[in-house]
Amino acid sequence: MSDRGRRIADNLAGVQARIAEAALRSGRDADAVRLVAVTKYADIAHTQALVAAGCRDLGESRPQQMWKKAAALAHTPVRWHLIGHLQRNKVTRTAPLLAMLHSLDSLRLAAAVDAAAAELRRSIPVLIEINISGDAAKHGFSEEDVEAALMKLAAFRHLEIRGLMTMAALEGGRTRARGDFQRLRSLRDRLRLNCPENVTLDDLSMGMSSDFEEAVEEGATIVRVGSALFSGLE
């Protein structure tokens, strides 16, 4: 194995161990939390090294990057997660690749993804993105709007609504992040009380390199970690 491959494998093992410890602290099994490795900073070689080290769930924030990497890694068992904004004119090309869309952020996008999924005769697992910090630069439904939106989203027959996704506020560090994660979980618990039958809200996608342990302690079932996997590489 190359130095680069060894370094990435070590980083991966370290992140997985920290996830497992945080899961245990919150009274859950390590395998209750799935790591999505965010490859947006990584070239093809680094991404391949990550797959060789055993990573199966990869995340990209830009559709074009996902298309490119999915083509380069077509012979591997990678499950692709789109975690950034999806423009409607890129839905047709993206839909066949998606194991999960984390960034469902509008009803118009939902309609486009539903239509593409119908065309492919499949259903697509999605998470509803919530702008929990209220940051004007972020996409996602507000806490106030999501309940009404959920009723409309549930009507799309080719979307499997699995849960919620968020990013913590940029400012405020881990303490603020923990508060944001607690709010996402409470929101999920509230939505569940009055949830359409075909909607499951089991997944909470939250936590990145700087705050994934807090996220796991607060109930994340999916963490999206990028830079921590690639530290120490040129």
Ligand SMILES: *Cc1c(COP(=O)(O)O)cnc(C)c1O
């Ligand atoms: C980039 C990104 C991540 C990963 O960020 P790191 O800090 O590098 O771990 C997670 N989620 C989203 C939505 C991102 O855009």
